[in-house]
Amino acid sequence: MLPRINVNDHRYVPSLAQLRKQARFLRDHCNVQLNHAYEMVAYFYRFSSWGDLLNHTTSDIAIEDQQIVAHMREELQTYRNRLPASDLQRLSQLAALKGTLTEAVVNDRIKTLNDLDIVQVYNCLYNEEYWGEPVPVSWYEVLDETDRCLVLLAKRTALAGRTKTVNPHISFPWFGFRMYGYLHIDGNTLNYNCRELDSYLWSSEKKYTTVFSRPWFAAYVSGFIRMQLHSLCSSGFSGKMSFERINNVDLVAGPVRQPYFNDETPSSSLNTVIENLLSMGGVRDTRKQNITFRFGNGEMY
Numbered sequence: 001m002l003p004r005i006n007v008n009d010h011r012y013v014p015s016l017a018q019l020r021k022q023a024r025f026l027r028d029h030c031n032v033q034l035n036h037a038y039e040m041v042a043y044f045y046r047f048s049s050w051g052d053l054l055n056h057t058t059s060d061i062a063i064e065d066q067q068i069v070a071h072m073r074e075e076l077q078t079y080r081n082r083l084p085a086s087d088l089q090r091l092s093q094l095a096a097l098k099g100t101l102t103e104a105v106v107n108d109r110i111k112t113l114n115d116l117d118i119v120q121v122y123n124c125l126y127n128e129e130y131w132g133e134p135v136p137v138s139w140y141e142v143l144d145e146t147d148r149c150l151v152l153l154a155k156r157t158a159l160a161g162r163t164k165t166v167n168p169h170i171s172f173p174w175f176g177f178r179m180y181g182y183l184h185i186d187g188n189t190l191n192y193n194c195r196e197l198d199s200y201l202w203s204s205e206k207k208y209t210t211v212f213s214r215p216w217f218a219a220y221v222s223g224f225i226r227m228q229l230h231s232l233c234s235s236g237f238s239g240k241m242s243f244e245r246i247n248n249v250d251l252v253a254g255p256v257r258q259p260y261f262n263d264e265t266p267s268s269s270l271n272t273v274i275e276n277l278l279s280m281g282g283v284r285d286t287r288k289q290n291i292t293f294r295f296g297n298g299e300m301y
Contacts, residue, residue, distance in 0.1 A: 013045050013053065013062045014069070014115040022114070025174055030223030036216040043201035043211070044176045069115050072122040077110045079125070079136060087140050094155050097231065101147035105139055116173040120146050150228065151235040153183055154190050175224050176201045181244075190237035193290065197221075197246045212247065212269040221246060222276040229280075229293055229301040238296025243282075244289060246273065252289045 013019070019041055027037040038050035047053040056062055088106065096102035101121065104113055113121075124146050125136045136142075144156060148170040157166055164186055170179045181194040199220070202211050211217055225243070232241060243251060251274055274291070278284065280301060282291040293301070 012065050012069070012115075012119065013056050015066060016054065016057050018115055019053065019057070022174055026220070026223075029175075029227055030216070030220045032216045032219050032223075036214075039214070040176070040201055040216060040220065043203050046203060048203035066115075069118055073110065073113075073118050076118065076122060076125070080105060080108060080110050080139070083139055087138055090140050091143065093159070094152060096147075096152060097149075097234075100149055100152060102143050102152060105143060114174065117146075120171075120173065149231065150183060150190070150192055150241075151231060151237070154185050154235075154237060157183070157185050172224070175220075177224055188237055188296075190232070190235070190239040190296075192239075192241045194241070194243045195245065196248070197243055199247060212249075217269055218272040218276050221273050222280060225277065225293075226280060226301050229295055229299075232295045233299060233301060235296075238294075240292050240294050242285070242288070242290040242292040243277070246270075250289065251277075251291050252284060252286060 022044075023034065023037040023041045026032065026040050027034050030037070030040075032040070035050075042048065042050045042053040045053055045056075047056065083105070091102055091106050094102055096106065101113070101117055104110065104117075110118075121142060124130070125142045128135045131137050131141075148168060150170070153166065153168060153170075157164070165182060165184045167180070167182050172178070176199055178198045178200065179194050180196045180198075181192055184191045199211055199217075201220075229241060232239075245251060249270060251270075274284075277291050280293070281299065282293050285292050293299075295301075
C-alpha cells in the first residue's frame with residue numbers, strides 16, 4: 001500500500017494545472033474574480049498567498065507527493081477494472097449525476113478525477129483500521145463513505161431501508177466546505193437541516209475566522225449553497241434545506257458566542273452573507289433559528 005497523504009495537514013499540493021483548474025472552478029461557481037479564487041485555493045492548501053503556493057509546487061516534497069498520487073490513481077484504475085458486474089449494477093441504479101465520484105466510477109472515468117478525490121478515495125479504500133476487515137473493501141462501500149452528496153445519500157438510505165433520518169458529515173473538497181446536519185427521507189421528500197457549515201480555507205498564519213473578512217467570503221458561501229440547491233432542484237426530490245451556523249456563528253442570532261481561537265467575526269461580512277442568502281430566496285426562521293430554502297416545486301436558484 002502507498003503512503004497515506006493528508007491534503008491539508010500534510011500540505012499535499014497537486015500540479016499547477018490542477019491548481020489553476022480548481023481556481024477556475026471556484027471563480028465560476030462562486031462568481032468571484034480569478035485573483036480572489038487564486039487566494040481561496042492558496043488558503044485551502046494552508047498558504048497565505050497564491051505566490052507562496054506556486055513556489056511550493058516545485059519543491060522536492062511536492063513533486064514526490066504528486067508521484068505518489070499518480071500511483072494511487074493507477075491502483076484505483078486497476079481496482080476499477082476488476083469491478084464485479086453485481087457491484088456495477090448496484091452503483092448504476094443510483095443514477096448518480098455527472099461530477100460525482102459514483103458517476104465517475106460507473107462510467108470508468110478514474111483518470112478524470114482530481115487529485116483530492118483520488119487521495120480521499122484511496123485513503124478510505126485501504127483504511128483497515130476504519131473498516132475493521134481486510135482491505136480494499138468494495139467500491140460500493142468506499143463510495144458510500146466518500147461520495148457524500150445529499151441526493152446520493154438520500155437514494156442510498158432509501159435503497160438500504162435504513163432509518164429515515166441520518167446525521168452525516170459531508171465534505172466538498174474543491175469548495176473547501178464541510179457540512180454536518182440531519183437528513184430526513186420520506187418517499188420523495190428530502191429535508192436537510194445543516195447545523196454547521198464549516199469552511200476550511202485559511203492560511204497557516206491566519207486565525208480560523210479571519211476568512212470572514214476576505215472580500216470573496218460572502219460570494220463563496222452563497223455560491224456553494226446555490227450549487228447544492230441547484231442539484232436538489234433537479235433530483236426528483238422536494239423539500240427544504242436549512243442552515244443554522246457558518247464557521248460556528250449563528251446566522252439568525254449572530255455571533256452571540258465566542259468563535260474558535262477567540263477571534264472576532266466582522267458583523268458586516270456576516271450581514272452580507274445573510275443578505276445574499278435571503279436574496280436567493282431563503283427565509284429567516286426565528287423560531288428554528290435558521291435560514292430555509294424550499295426546492296422541488298418549481299423553485300429556481
